[in-house]
Amino acid sequence: MPVQLLKIIEGQSETPLPSHLQREDLKHLQEGCDYTNKYIQGIVTLSYPLTKLRDGTDFFKIVVQDSDNLCSQINSINVFMYGKMAEDCAKIIRHGETFIVAGFKVIKLPTEREDARHDCHLEVSEEAGSTIYIYTKPGTTAASETASVSVAPKYVYTPLNHLKDGTVVNLYGVVKFFKPPYISKGTDYCSIVTLVDQSNVKLTCSLFSGNLDFLPKIYKVGDIVRFHRIKIREYNGQMQGITSGGFASLTFDGTVGAPVVPRTSSRVYTFMDEEQKTIEELRIWAASNISISGPATKLSGVQPMLFFDLTCQLVGKAKVDGSSFLLKVWDGTECPYPTWKVPVEAQDLEGEKVLLHQLRNLAVDILVYDNHVQLAESLKIGSFLRIYSIHAKEASADNEDVSHMEFHLHGGTCYGRGIGVLPESNPDVKELKEFLESVTLTDSQNMESCSMDIDSTFGNVTVCVMLFHLSVYCFAVLTDHQDLSNTELKTITNSAAPQQYRIRAKLRTYKPQKLHQSVKLHCSKCNSLQEVPDRDDFDFILHGSAGTAPNPELHNTSWYESVTWTAQEQKQRKIAIHFVKRDEMLQHPEDTLIMIEGGTLKEIWKLTKRFKCVIPVRSTEDDLELLDLSAPFLLKGNVKYYGCKQCSTPKPMKNLSSIAAEQQPSWESTEIAQVLGIELLQYVFIMKFTLVDETGSLNAYLFDDEKFFQIPASEILTSNFLQQKMQMTMNALCPPGRKLGDLPWLECFIKSYNVRDAMKNQVYYQIFDTTVAEDVV
């Protein structure tokens, strides 16, 4: 008899298995072995409806789990039954029963693997000589004898189209919308969840609990929930769910094929194989019936005027004021726009100082408001968050020419706005953690250290060469170095430096991705490079110098005329402006250089719009002097000019009178710098290009003030237009999202050079005499 029912009495089978059969372990199964006298034993966890194959043969599939090895990574296997055996078995088998099969075949198919299931399946049929034994429990009988036999307590789940006012039900649903738990105006946390099921009926539930853990752990639209004991009420003509006594929930990942592991805080819950099946069916239904948004937005993909959800890690937080709170987060990618920095007191900022400094180019400030403040305050540094419906807003301060990106989590909970803490077990968190670990901090910062090594031979630029051409068949228009032919990258990296080459390569990647970060200040005297000071540095110095009142003895001299006034502020700030004259005469504002004492950032910025040059100064006993050289010593149009702290020897302002006396003073920055003893810093682009060809790859540095992009490095920081132009150029040279094979070819000149220190000699490469062709952008 191929299928036998063996009754168990007091844990023992009435009829023992034939003694010649030996039990086999799931993990030892192999295709091609003989299993005539071996058997597999396990619990039936899943069964599929009996179907017929094309040739009419009955086919029945079940999943059997090895209950003795539940912890084993592979603890279940698919069993395929054919013919009469399939038909017989389908009639009597029940979930949770013990299933034994002897004399089966082991088949391995490449696509068999599912979760913790064996990558082989068992083929079972009378023809193959299989025997099946099924242990049933006392008091239960086979389905062929009596219908609906149930061992475990059974819950009844109501489809969403069958809900009735005033009832308490159990239900399943796919999350179509949710608000992550937030602090309600009452005493509890609240979470709003809208579900939908195969009936296509929606149900919005208001869930309340004083304990965050009792609310469903929903992380994204598409998650599947099971609610037990939810009360149904009618509200505004529609059914509504609301928590009632004994409410309990399980949440599952809604992804087809993901492990069916419930998220719950409850230690005790029932979860049967039937319910696993329900989840799997809902997943499949949802895959084609619920619009689940595409790939998650990363900071690198943020667009202005966008509301987006961000999965990130918290690295800093700070109190801002009563109604807003600052979160500093990162996701390992760089926002392509300059991002705002919310000013906070240093002592209010919580987080690892060193890490915050290392991540200063990657972390972004998110300002959260109102009802989100309390939750934000309770967040732990280092935790992983999903922040829902962040508003990316492009804005520019009235004393800034270049806009920046702001991130706000506005007050209220519309559109699911809120903050959720993700557990480390969350698959998205696992993926993010791996990615964050791959973003080596030293790498993201190494532009600064490497660029310091660029040798001093730079500057020997001759004729500008049109070298980039972006067709598939690349060619170069050469107006110089005609003698150079293309050299393969491998040859270059195998050769000694210094040498010059012409190359044909693809730009695989470049740094920094945030192009405005490529702008640095370079001192041609000491060859140092430094970051361009930001507005805050300047503001800080101006605040400091505002404490020194203008010295009246220095007003109205032979070469300048002075005006003073007191700002109507609490601190009674004194401001003096000195207008440089020529031949005792004041000039037109657009030709005039002015010096200002006690001005604010905003006032100075406004003056630069009207006057040719502005020099911030302060009084000493016997002359006006420049401020600290971290501040610009001269502002002219949009450009702030800085001096090298190391190489400058600032001189009194009266030295300017020699220029003022000229017939037609042009007020050139170089000339002003010279008479004031300032070693002028030059704005330069410093970038690292990773170039590849068929033979290899190398990193070449771009060190350029204007030639390469045809954009003055000194002006790019204050011009949206120029920043866009530069971005377009880079997008043309290295189109985002393009595979290596599809990248355009480009030609350029590079030169190799040695950098030696006490320990070693290193060869570097630098792009030179290369200009992006006009038709590129």
Add this chain to the structure above:
DNA sequence: TTAGGTTTAG
């Protein structure tokens, strides 16, 4: 009780 989905306006 709370919220009852449908973006702040900082």
